[in-house]
Amino acid sequence: MSSAPQRTPSVFPVAGLPDRVDVYEVGARDGLQAEEALVPTTEKIAFVRALRASGLPMVEATSFVSPRWVPQLADAAEVMAALDDRDRHPVLVPNMRGLERACAAGARAIAVFVSATETFSRRNLAMGREAALDAAREVVGAARAEGLVVRGYVSMCFGDPWEGPVDVAAVSGVSQALVxxxxxQVSLGDTIGVGTVGHVRELIDAHARAGIGTDLLAMHFHDTYGQALANVHASLQAGVTCFDASAAGIGGCPFAGSATGNLATEDLLWMLHGLGIETGVDLDAVLAAGARMTGLLGRPAPSRVAQALG
Known part of the structure; x- marks a missing residue:
């Protein structure tokens, strides 16, 4: 008879780490946006609701981008209309038109998106970095005037597939503009997953030098080179208390060919819970939600925890 897998980690706290961490769930937006096979709207709504019911404090619901760019999220208004506690369901908006659509759908929290590099900005947003910052400033100002909570995403913070390494001061400069x-809050994205522990610490230190403390930062890691959890630990040591993750590890970036999946929420939770760090999230509930979605997508979950406990 085979033994059953261990379903919870043994807890061994490490001195100097935060007591509590917020896990910012991005699977329904950042995870699904790269999927070519359209997921039914009812399933997206069920996915978001299940993730929120697991105790995740923020579950990004969708994006009000042009359906021509991301057909998977063409049903953004329908998804938003079906959700309660909308201040806990942020949506990504790329421009003023997206903000208008989001507000009409009842959004109460939004996120704007800027690249730290010029090339990716032109490829992803069809405008240069400074023009993208100007557009983001306009959206943020209008959203704040409506009483919305606003978050900023900075992509390509660790490396760019066209430009190579990215200067940490350039990244902190973009973050400063958003703040x-x-x-x-500003989420720093390792869009192609090339970051390593020392790089993480240097980037956080660069933000500190710019007057941006860890209370304003979130980290968004991809696991392309298997470094995501190590980078989380380095961020914890530096005092970061918010991390983006995607249930089952689904997703990537449809505009950066070398980008693979996001850090899996299940894997992040296993690590945090093993360190005795409180999250308020039920790991089994996230596992169930992720399994249902990867089943719909027709493939196994990239998450190692999901594979071990599936």
């Missing part, structure tokens, strides 16, 4: 515009 000055009114973003309450």
């Amino acid at each position: 000055d515009a009114g973003c309450g």
Whole structure:
């Protein structure tokens, strides 16, 4: 008779780490946006609701981008209309038109998106970095005037597939512009997953030198080179208390060919719970939600925890 897998980690706290961490779930937006096979709207709504019911404090619901760019999220208004506690379901908006659509659908929290590099900005947003920052400032100002909570995403913070390594001061400069515009939090994205522990610490230190403390930062890691959890630990040591993750590890970036999946929420939770860090999230509930979605997508979950406990 085979033995059953261990379903919870043994807990061994490490001194100097935060007592609590917020896990910011991005699977329904950042995870699904790269999927070519359209997921039914009812399933997206069920996915978001299940993730929120697991105890995740923020579950990004969708994106109000042009359906021509991301057909998977063409049903953004329908998804938003079906959700309660909308301040806990942020949506990505790329421009003023996206903000108008999001507000009409009842959104109460939004996120704007800027690249730290010029090339990716032109490929992803069809405009240069400074023009993208100006557009983001306009959206943030209008959203704040409507009383919305606003978050900023900075992509390509660790490396760019066209430009190579990215100067940490350039990244902190973009973050500073977003904070000055009114973003309450900035998420630093390792879009192609090339970051390593020392790089993480240097990037966080660069933000500190710019006057941006860890209370304003979130980290968004991809696991392309298997470094995501190590990078989380380095961020924890530096005092970061918010991490983006995607249930089952689904997703990537449809505009960066070498980008693979996001850090899996299940894997992040296993690590945090093993360190005795409180999250308020039920791991089994996230596992169930992720398994249902990967089943719909017709493939196994990239998450190692999901594979071990599936």
